[in-house]
Amino acid sequence: MSYVIDIYKNQIKPEKDLIDYAVFVSFFPLPVAGPIERATHLLPQIQRKRVFSYAQATDGLRQILWGLFKKIVIADNCAELANLAFNNHEDHSGSTLLLGAFFFTMQIYGDFSGYSDIALGVARIMGIELLRNFSYPYFSRDIAEFWRRWHISLSSWFRDYVYFPLGGSRGSLLLKIRNTFIIFLLSGFWHGANWTFLAWGALNAIYFLPLLISKSNREHIEIVAKGRLFPTVSDLLRMLATFSLTVFAWILFRAENIRHAAEYIGKIFSKSLFTVPDLLRKELLLLIAAFIIVEWIGREHPYAIARIGFNWPKTVKWGFYYCLVIALFVYTGKQQQFIYFQF
Numbered sequence: 001m002s003y004v005i006d007i008y009k010n011q012i013k014p015e016k017d018l019i020d021y022a023v024f025v026s027f028f029p030l031p032v033a034g035p036i037e038r039a040t041h042l043l044p045q046i047q048r049k050r051v052f053s054y055a056q057a058t059d060g061l062r063q064i065l066w067g068l069f070k071k072i073v074i075a076d077n078c079a080e081l082a083n084l085a086f087n088n089h090e091d092h093s094g095s096t097l098l099l100g101a102f103f104f105t106m107q108i109y110g111d112f113s114g115y116s117d118i119a120l121g122v123a124r125i126m127g128i129e130l131l132r133n134f135s136y137p138y139f140s141r142d143i144a145e146f147w148r149r150w151h152i153s154l155s156s157w158f159r160d161y162v163y164f165p166l167g168g169s170r171g172s173l174l175l176k177i178r179n180t181f182i183i184f185l186l187s188g189f190w191h192g193a194n195w196t197f198l199a200w201g202a203l204n205a206i207y208f209l210p211l212l213i214s215k216s217n218r219e220h221i222e223i224v225a226k227g228r229l230f231p232t233v234s235d236l237l238r239m240l241a242t243f244s245l246t247v248f249a250w251i252l253f254r255a256e257n258i259r260h261a262a263e264y265i266g267k268i269f270s271k272s273l274f275t276v277p278d279l280l281r282k283e284l285l286l287l288i289a290a291f292i293i294v295e296w297i298g299r300e301h302p303y304a305i306a307r308i309g310f311n312w313p314k315t316v317k318w319g320f321y322y323c324l325v326i327a328l329f330v331y332t333g334k335q336q337q338f339i340y341f342q343f
Contacts, residue, residue, distance in 0.1 A: 003039045005161060012039055020046050027128075029119035035133035035153035042128070050127035059306070060124030065324055066305045067117025071338075072328050074291050075110030078103040079336045081279045086254055089264045094273035097264055099280065104254050105247045106288055109138060111339045112151070117303055136299045138246070138292075139224050141238035143207040144217035146246060154190070158183050169212075176212055181205045191253075196261055200252040207245055223299055287331065 003024075006012045015021040023046050030037055085092055085100020092100070116133035123130045131153045140146035147155050166179045181202070188201025211217040224239065225231040231239065248265075255261035298304035305324075309317035 002036075002157065002161060006039060012043075015039070015043060017047075027123070029122045029130070035116055035119065035131045036157055037131060037153070038157075041131060045128050053127065056127065057125045060121040062121070062305055062321075063117045063124065063303050064121035065321065066303055067114040067119075067121060068328055069324050070110040070114030070117065070291075073287060073331045075107045075114060076334065076336045077284050077287070077331060078107035078110065080334055081281060081284070082107050082254070084279060086256075086260075086264065089260070089267060092267070092278055093275045094268045094270045095275050096277040096279050097268050098273065099277040101247050101251050101254075101264075101268070103279075105138075105243075105250050108250065108253075108339055109134075110291075111336070115338050120303075132302060136223065136295060138243055139239055139296070139299060140242050141220045141224060141235055142211055142216075142242055143204065143245065144211045145220040146242055147204070147208075148221075154187070158187060162186060173213065177209065180208055180212055184208070195258050196252050196255050199258060199261070200249055203249050203252060207249070226300060287327075 003012075007014055015024070020043065024037075024039060024043050027037070027042065027046075082100050082104035085097055086104070089097055089100075113134040120130045120132070133151060133153050135149040135152065137146050137149035140149055163179055163183050166182060167175055168179065169176055184201040184205035185198055186201070187204075188197040188199070191197045191200075208217065211219075224235050251264055252261050255264060294308065295304045298306060298308050301307050309320050312320070
């Protein structure tokens with residue numbers, strides 16, 4: 001669609017070479033789950049002559065390794081426990097269901113951003129730079145920042161081809177609110193014809209409204225605590241609040257239907273919320289904590305381990321890489337299909 005729209009708006013010329021166009025449309029790392037590429041970005045790279053770059057290829061392999069770690073070690077293991085919670089919510093306490101929602105939150109991030117890392121890494125080996133699709137969204141300080149960092153290629157697509165043509169942030173406050181709801185509802189509907197996805201989109205629009213009305217939706221553009229190891233107390237509290245809102249919204253996304261979501265949420269906000277969770281897996285929680293620490297340390301780079309270890313002794317650096325590889329085999333969970341294969 002973007003290719004045809006860009007031609008209509010005279011932003012690009014129609015591609016006359018059938019092979020180049022076919023490669024653009026069917027470039028194999030992309031069609032199943034993205035990122036969503038545009039002709040203005042990908043076609044020129046396909047058309048120019050490329051030569052093998054050792055540095056580019058090794059960088060691609062590092063990103064593939066990190067993507068595999070996200071998918072196999074984090075997402076697949078979290079999926080097993082998230083499925084137990086969501087598929088049998090009536091049998092679990094509120095604290096267990098809350099933990100299940102947390103596991104799904106980590107699953108969908110590890111699964112989808114892991115796929116994106118693998119796709120970007122594979123393309124980089126072949127000399128192609130794809131659009132970045134994730135930029136540490138769970139370190140966001142408000143919902144507007146979250147959506148600038150989550151599934152960037154889709155968010156920017158809706159912004160450029162739907163939101164701006166509708167008028168964007170111009171016009172009256174009522175028009176801005178209308179445009180915001182249209183974008184978020186479309187984002188929900190894009191994931192499937194289910195009321196849960198529309199409710200998820202509407203909830204995110206409601207989250208976004210206070211920022212839009214107060215004109216603070218562009219307040220956090222740079223990555224949090226840039227150039228520093230630790231965030232301020234204010235930034236930490238903002239991140240925790242945004243993450244909590246996101247976890248709650250993902251319940252709607254994961255639920256089978258609105259009734260399932262309502263029962264799940266209702267069970268969370270019951271007296272059993274203050275009991276010990278049934279699905280408490282300390283080893284998995286330690287893996288998630290280690291994963292978050294690595295992501296935090298590498299948050300100023302395109303992917304978490306892009307620069308980690310560059311100044312370490314060679315034996316230590318390669319030891320770190322081998323630990324990641326070994327973890328892929330030791331902590332292989334039950335095989336789970338990529339979540340976004342269904343959309």
